[in-house]
Amino acid sequence: MKILNAVYGVPGQYIDITANLQSRIKNNKLFVIVNNSLAPDPAVGYVKHLSITVRTDENQINNYNFAENTVCILPKTSNSKLGIFYSNNYDSTIYPAITASLKSIEKAAFGRADIVTCMWHKHPENPFVELISWTHSSSHLNQILQILQCLYTAGQVQEYKYVSFLEHDVLYNEFYFDYEDFDSGILSNMNYIGLNRNGWQSTNQFDRPLSQLTMLFQDAVDHFNSILKNALIRNSGNLEPYYNMHNLKIKDWHCKEPNVHINHGRHFTSHFSVYSQSTVPIHSYWGNYQNYSNLFNF
Numbered sequence: 533m534k535i536l537n538a539v540y541g542v543p544g545q546y547i548d549i550t551a552n553l554q555s556r557i558k559n560n561k562l563f564v565i566v567n568n569s570l571a572p573d574p575a576v577g578y579v580k581h582l583s584i585t586v587r588t589d590e591n592q593i594n595n596y597n598f599a600e601n602t603v604c605i606l607p608k609t610s611n612s613k614l615g616i617f618y619s620n621n622y623d624s625t626i627y628p629a630i631t632a633s634l635k636s637i638e639k640a641a642f643g644r645a646d647i648v649t650c651m652w653h654k655h656p657e658n659p660f661v662e663l664i665s666w667t668h669s670s671s672h673l674n675q676i677l678q679i680l681q682c683l684y685t686a687g688q689v690q691e692y693k694y695v696s697f698l699e700h701d702v703l704y705n706e707f708y709f710d711y712e713d714f715d716s717g718i719l720s721n722m723n724y725i726g727l728n729r730n731g732w733q734s735t736n737q738f739d740r741p742l743s744q745l746t747m748l749f750q751d752a753v754d755h756f757n758s759i760l761k762n763a764l765i766r767n768s769g770n771l772e773p774y775y776n777m778h779n780l781k782i783k784d785w786h787c788k789e790p791n792v793h794i795n796h797g798r799h800f801t802s803h804f805s806v807y808s809q810s811t812v813p814i815h816s817y818w819g820n821y822q823n824y825s826n827l828f829n830f
Contacts, residue, residue, distance in 0.1 A: 619700035731811030
């Protein structure tokens with residue numbers, strides 16, 4: 533995709549930002565919040581617009597117009613599946629694990645799902661749409677706010693049917709988004725294992741962590757809005773929707789291959805203590821654990 537022309541402003545007072553937007557294309561995708569961060573305000577007090585002309589990889593010329601304070605994501609897709617990825621990412625020692633997680637998601641989501649991420653700081657190897665969290669605290673409340681930031685931003689782009697919750701200490705297998713369609717309830721993948729610096733870990737108990745859940749998009753919005761009040765007052769609680777059922781039934785499924793919880797000891801989320809301390813060196817899908825030694829170099 534190439535930006536042929538891009539202007540921001542109002543008729544008679546447009547600023548050319550073609551080069552600016554071209555530099556923001558990441559992994560052949562453009563993502564911007566349309567506001568005065570694109571250019572100095574050319575018309576104070578007026579609603580500005582972003583007008584873009586792009587040439588696609590198929591050599592098609594398309595024109596788009598976005599009002600101020602909306603979200604521009606190009607090219608548009610017809611995916612009904614969304615994944616949201618959130619992280620505190622203030623500790624550079626876990627950057628290798630975050631990068632490995634993102635790369636696994638990139639492979640799993642290709643041609644199947646759109647991904648929106650929200651972190652505290654820009655991640656140097658993030659291939660996806662990247663939001664920056666408005667608040668930075670290692671708290672229950674902050675996690676909910678990051679999730680809602682992703683949900684509401686993605687909701688401005690298109691109507692997604694499903695959303696999966698992707699966490700920064702999990703490796704996702706390439707089949708993770710190949711779940712069957714469903715019209716009610718919650719889908720919980722029960723095929724997951726652990727990885728520590730000594731090898732692959734079996735699961736002692738099978739919780740249904742948020743990192744393995746997929747919901748209908750609107751159910752997810754309703755759920756996280758419903759627990760926001762408690763988080764604002766007490767800054768505590770559980771993120772998982774089955775603790776506040778909303779009459780949603782959980783359907784367990786087993787993905788073709790297991791996802792992997794990276795147990796590096798620096799956890800943003802819960803459910804990291806359910807794995808056996810006995811390990812094996814080789815996994816039939818993921819391979820030799822020593823190939824992942826860089827995830828524990830601290």
